Amino acid sequence: ILGGYEARPHLRPYMASLQLDGQHVCGGFLIAEQWVLSAAHCTEGTNGKLFQVLLGAHSLTEPEPHKRLYRVRAQIAHPGSNIHNNRDDLLLLQLEEKAELNAHVKVLPFQREDRDVEADTLCEAAGWGTVTHSGRRPDKLQQVERPVISRELCNHRTRHDQTITEKMMCTDSRKKDTCKGDSGGPLVCNGVAEGVVTAGSRVCGNYKKPAIYTRIAPYAAWIDGVMASAAG
Numbered sequence: 001i002l003g004g005y006e007a008r009p010h011l012r013p014y015m016a017s018l019q020l021d022g023q024h025v026c027g028g029f030l031i032a033e034q035w036v037l038s039a040a041h042c043t044e045g046t047n048g049k050l051f052q053v054l055l056g057a058h059s060l061t062e063p064e065p066h067k068r069l070y071r072v073r074a075q076i077a078h079p080g081s082n083i084h085n086n087r088d089d090l091l092l093l094q095l096e097e098k099a100e101l102n103a104h105v106k107v108l109p110f111q112r113e114d115r116d117v118e119a120d121t122l123c124e125a126a127g128w129g130t131v132t133h134s135g136r137r138p139d140k141l142q143q144v145e146r147p148v149i150s151r152e153l154c155n156h157r158t159r160h161d162q163t164i165t166e167k168m169m170c171t172d173s174r175k176k177d178t179c180k181g182d183s184g185g186p187l188v189c190n191g192v193a194e195g196v197v198t199a200g201s202r203v204c205g206n207y208k209k210p211a212i213y214t215r216i217a218p219y220a221a222w223i224d225g226v227m228a229s230a231a232g
């Protein structure tokens with residue numbers, strides 16, 4: 001997160017850190033007791049290795065009472081996701097067991113009504129992604145508030161030039177923005193997860209490249225279907 005600030009500990013108890021060999025790779029969030037939603041791009045370069053999912057954390061390194069690392073039983077990328085574009089950039093992770101829910105570990109509801117969030121709506125992104133252009137990684141969860149911008153503006157030729165589909169949304173990226181390692185985290189508007197951070201043009205903090213999110217509502221049926229079919 002560029003231009004943000006340290007989140008109040010455990011005020012975002014749905015936040016997940018997707019890790020490989022103890023290293024934070026991407027964000028994610030708890031959508032059900034045994035399911036985390038993230039971004040398919042996060043599996044790039046992982047050679048099919050399964051993530052481990054850290055829940056209940058504020059600091060990535062310090063011992064905290066409700067912090068717990070979960071193994072993943074299955075990782076299901078949306079069938080339409082690919083490395084060449086940002087379309088269908090969603091990843092479902094089934095935890096080895098149901099997460100133990102408490103004050104620090106909670107499910108975040110996602111938007112099921114397929115209607116655009118109004119431009120200028122203030123939403124929040126959080127993550128352990130880089131906090132400087134040079135790529136400094138934070139130990140503690142960061143957050144930033146960003147206004148939604150219209151798809152029309154986001155698709156302008158000087159911005160993302162007609163690549164933003166009706167299954168994506170954008171926020172202003174001037175100075176304050178999501179960045180490397182924030183992918184997969186939720187964009188929360190009025191307490192509901194409306195989008196999932198995607199790397200998009202991989203640029204951070206440049207107003208010419210607004211942040212891009214996969215809208216969740218268009219994928220509600222796919223998400224429900226995967227969770228129902230894998231149910232024990």
Ligand SMILES: NCc1cccc(NC(=O)c2cccc3[nH]c(C(N)=O)cc23)c1
Nearest residue numbers: 177178179180183198199202203204211
């Ligand atoms: N504000 C938009 C936004 C949101 C989330 C992430 C990013 N930027 C990256 O993720 C990124 C940046 C630079 C090099 C990179 N290499 C890789 C990679 N997967 O190898 C990703 C990146 C940008």
